[in-house]
Amino acid sequence: MDELTSIRTFLRVVESGSFSSVARQQNTTASSIARHIDALEKNLGVRLLNRTTRAQSMTEVGQMYHNRMVEIVRKLDNINSYASAYQSEIKGVLKVQLRTSIATEVIIPQISKFLDSNPDLRIDIELNDEQIDLVKNQIDVAVWLGKLEDSNIIARQLSSSNRVVCSSPDYFQKHGEPAHPTDLKSHNCLVYSATNYESTWRFSKGSEVIKVDVSGNLKTDHSTALMKAALHGVGIAVVPEWVVKRAIEQGDLRVVLQDFEVKPTEQDTALYAVFPHGQLVPPKTRAFVDFLVSLFSHNKLKVIDRSS
Numbered sequence: 255m256d257e258l259t260s261i262r263t264f265l266r267v268v269e270s271g272s273f274s275s276v277a278r279q280q281n282t283t284a285s286s287i288a289r290h291i292d293a294l295e296k297n298l299g300v301r302l303l304n305r306t307t308r309a310q311s312m313t314e315v316g317q318m319y320h321n322r323m324v325e326i327v328r329k330l331d332n333i334n335s336y337a338s339a340y341q342s343e344i345k346g347v348l349k350v351q352l353r354t355s356i357a358t359e360v361i362i363p364q365i366s367k368f369l370d371s372n373p374d375l376r377i378d379i380e381l382n383d384e385q386i387d388l389v390k391n392q393i394d395v396a397v398w399l400g401k402l403e404d405s406n407i408i409a410r411q412l413s414s415s416n417r418v419v420c421s422s423p424d425y426f427q428k429h430g431e432p433a434h435p436t437d438l439k440s441h442n443c444l445v446y447s448a449t450n451y452e453s454t455w456r457f458s459k460g461s462e463v464i465k466v467d468v469s470g471n472l473k474t475d476h477s478t479a480l481m482k483a484a485l486h487g488v489g490i491a492v493v494p495e496w497v498v499k500r501a502i503e504q505g506d507l508r509v510v511l512q513d514f515e516v517k518p519t520e521q522d523t524a525l526y527a528v529f530p531h532g533q534l535v536p537p538k539t540r541a542f543v544d545f546l547v548s549l550f551s552h553n554k555l556k557v558i559d560r561s562s
């Protein structure tokens with residue numbers, strides 16, 4: 255028999271004063287209640303109750319056991335109640351892994367709204383552009399870019415892989431704007447050198463596909479550094495539109511070649527919010543993922559219209 259159930263049965267018998275009373279409360283038989291007491295006494299190796307056909311009373315050790323166990327069970331019930339509330343409330347620490355560019359340009363500028371709405375929650379952010387082991391690193395939610403190979407995760411798409419060609423207005427004033435992707439060969443192009451990326455930019459317009467081998471005086475494996483270099487007029491960069499949305503809307507960056515679609519690389523298929531697979535997803539995780547979905551749904555770059 256389950257020991258905790260037997261303990262609770264013993265406490266109820268002492269409280270009610272009889273086996274039959276407890277049996278009626280639990281819609282069972284007095285003999286079933288007696289078996290729980292017998293099992294508990296056998297497990298402990300002591301007699302807890304002196305029983306007659308008319309009444310029962312606690313032994314000396316039964317009195318001691320009852321007094322101690324009442325407090326223990328009360329604490330256990332409080333812990334269980336707290337755990338249930340914790341699972342139904344948005345509170346505690348949420349450990350999040352974010353790509354640096356997404357964190358600095360999109361999420362951090364808006365995160366105060368989420369925290370103000372959830373005052374009992376604290377967020378621990380790790381900046382890492384790699385797809386790491388969420389369980390091993392105790393990550394509750396991550397934002398990943400590209401193909402998802404791990405079947406042990408749940409994912410919600412936040413954004414497509416739309417990328418734009420841009421630089422500062424000063425750069426274009428000095429060097430002119432490219433009118434066709436092949437014009438990029440005569441421009442200083444900033445190359446993203448992360449693993450599996452290359453210096454060939456691909457474009458499409460209708461059925462036409464254009465590949466351009468670009469070069470320039472700056473390479474970096476850090477997307478935020480790439481954007482900052484473009485902001486300061488170093489050269490032309492291809493970056494996800496959600497990274498540069500604010501800078502473009504503020505006039506600090508200018509988009510060119512809008513008649514052409516920048517083809518995504520294999521690594522840039524889409525942007526996802528991911529979290530470990532499990533039957534119960536904590537409310538804090540669900541709330542943050544919903545916040546991300548809402549944030550990116552309002553983060554479209556409206557100045558770009560390829561339909562014309």
